[in-house]
Amino acid sequence: MSFYEQMMNLDRRWVYLIIGIVVVITAIVPFDVPLYVTPEVQSVYDFVESLNSGDILMIGVDYAPEAMAELHPMMYAITRQAFKRDVKLLLCCLHQNGPGMVEQVISQVSKEYNKVNGMDYVYLGYKPYPAITILAMGQNFRIPFPEDYYGTPLDSLTMMRSITNYDNVRAILNISAGSSTEYWINYANGRYNALLAIGVTGVMTSDYYPFLQSRQIFGLIGGMKGAAEYEYLAEKDGYISKKKDQLSAYKSMPIQTTTHVVVILFIVIGNIGYFMSKKKNS
Amino acid sequence: MGTEEIIWNAIAVFLTICIFTFLYKDNPFYKFAEHLVVGVSAGYFAVILYYNGFVPKLIVPLRHGEWIYIIPAILGLMIWARFSRKWSWISRFSLAFYIGSGTGFAIALYMQNYVIRQLSSTMLPVGFTSWQLFSNILIIIGVLSALIYFFFSKEHTGLFGRTAKVGIWTLMIGFGAGFGLTVMGRVSLLAERVIFLREYLLELKYYLYLLFKHGLSL
Numbered sequence: 001m002s003f004y005e006q007m008m009n010l011d012r013r014w015v016y017l018i019i020g021i022v023v024v025i026t027a028i029v030p031f032d033v034p035l036y037v038t039p040e041v042q043s044v045y046d047f048v049e050s051l052n053s054g055d056i057l058m059i060g061v062d063y064a065p066e067a068m069a070e071l072h073p074m075m076y077a078i079t080r081q082a083f084k085r086d087v088k089l090l091l092c093c094l095h096q097n098g099p100g101m102v103e104q105v106i107s108q109v110s111k112e113y114n115k116v117n118g119m120d121y122v123y124l125g126y127k128p129y130p131a132i133t134i135l136a137m138g139q140n141f142r143i144p145f146p147e148d149y150y151g152t153p154l155d156s157l158t159m160m161r162s163i164t165n166y167d168n169v170r171a172i173l174n175i176s177a178g179s180s181t182e183y184w185i186n187y188a189n190g191r192y193n194a195l196l197a198i199g200v201t202g203v204m205t206s207d208y209y210p211f212l213q214s215r216q217i218f219g220l221i222g223g224m225k226g227a228a229e230y231e232y233l234a235e236k237d238g239y240i241s242k243k244k245d246q247l248s249a250y251k252s253m254p255i256q257t258t259t260h261v262v263v264i265l266f267i268v269i270g271n272i273g274y275f276m277s278k279k280k281n282s
Numbered sequence: 283m284g285t286e287e288i289i290w291n292a293i294a295v296f297l298t299i300c301i302f303t304f305l306y307k308d309n310p311f312y313k314f315a316e317h318l319v320v321g322v323s324a325g326y327f328a329v330i331l332y333y334n335g336f337v338p339k340l341i342v343p344l345r346h347g348e349w350i351y352i353i354p355a356i357l358g359l360m361i362w363a364r365f366s367r368k369w370s371w372i373s374r375f376s377l378a379f380y381i382g383s384g385t386g387f388a389i390a391l392y393m394q395n396y397v398i399r400q401l402s403s404t405m406l407p408v409g410f411t412s413w414q415l416f417s418n419i420l421i422i423i424g425v426l427s428a429l430i431y432f433f434f435s436k437e438h439t440g441l442f443g444r445t446a447k448v449g450i451w452t453l454m455i456g457f458g459a460g461f462g463l464t465v466m467g468r469v470s471l472l473a474e475r476v477i478f479l480r481e482y483l484l485e486l487k488y489y490l491y492l493l494f495k496h497g498l499s500l
Contacts (some may be wrong), residue, residue, distance in 0.1 A: 009430055013305065016305045016342070019472075020305075023472060023473065023476050024476060025479055027473075027476045027480050028480065032478075056374045063322075066471075068474070069470045069471050069473070069474030070467060070470045088438075096326075096327045096330055096331065097326055097330075099324055099330060125334060126330060126334045128331060128334065128335045128336055131384070131387060132387075133386070135387065140307050141305060146338070147338075156492060158283070173365060186388070186391050186395050186396070187391065189392060189395070190391045190395035190399075191391055202463045202464065202466040202467030202468075202470060203460075203463060203464045203467040205459045205463045206456065206463050207460075208293060210400055210403070213403050213421070214399050214402070214403030215318060215403070219481060222463065223463060223466050223467055224466065224467075224470035224473070225466060246476075248477075251477065252470060252473040252474060252477065255469065255472075255473035255477075256469055256470070256473060259464065259469045259472070259473075260469070263469075264331065267288075275468060281414055282319065
């Protein structure tokens, strides 16, 4: 086997080992990475900034622990920003393994800002079949969710007295790791004209740019990079703090940088091997 | 971190390492962690579905005398007939209802939101006086050439073939962007786990230091 063929047929475990070493070294010796904010993340941030005290923001949280690394940071940053601006949050979950995700964020952040369940936020809980649930919420939140996550009837919650359907919320932010984003676009925005922005995993991001172009969504936070941009903006305005260890996505950016350099190098090596062995054979 | 958190996080560390061992080759530790994830997820989903779907949407309405809910309950039970070769035809009624209602909900809105609105967003002003207008030209060329690539009723030769080739390049750029974002997504998961392991080791070191300094009163 020639040198070039060896380059192409490198045992993938060497790739894992090298990436592993690079990641560990970067985690032990972190460094600052310059970050620029993309317009699609800036528009979500600016929108939350434009909300007044008492406005209601709905967040659809549709992810499970496997997507925590990418989506939890943006959920934390948005919740902190909203609570600090006295914006009320209406939360729901349409992913079967996700109810605990909302519970974890809301219980922690509500304590930080002394926010009260039923007054400053309402967590509707989980319901199966996203399409039907989103359509039903467009008529009245009480159809799919007669009670909140904790078993309290919605009508007995102070915050819910003035809320019937999407007309009463300023916008919906869908933070998702699955197909439910399609349903939010198709039914909440398409059927009820609700103002919608999304935060999705890196893998999903490229699929949703066409909806940004068509203005079916007004903002897009894509993966850990998007979350890091949001954290960067939130830290700059004092909503979150590096000292309190509240920038988890931003903290991972050096690892992203070094690992991407290694992946690009492997792609270049593989391509050189391919073209050189092709040239040799011809 | 208290003793309880140290123990719980030790389990998380152990399971993380079990999963990482698969990078070398398949082994019983990986299998154990994998089966645990599948089992816990399925069990969690079953309980969540029971208390958030089955109880409020069937048991509670029936208790309140809303007998109309018997119909979806029967349709649901009919699905189980799929497990019998002899009676599996019964499940088709439920599936027909499910597919029919789902399609009814979806078709009109999908046409509107995934075709018409996407088409209208490619009808853009073009020009060379600003970057936005030039970008619009690229969008229009990309859309048309990609559509031509998928037109198989005419041989891809001449101008038509060259346009189809531009379509392939457009698709490749799209796939490349998708691949890059996929790499970012996977690296994000790795980075989060590595940072978790680093922070656990630091906490453990501090915990052991306090333990030896102050004894077992921790």
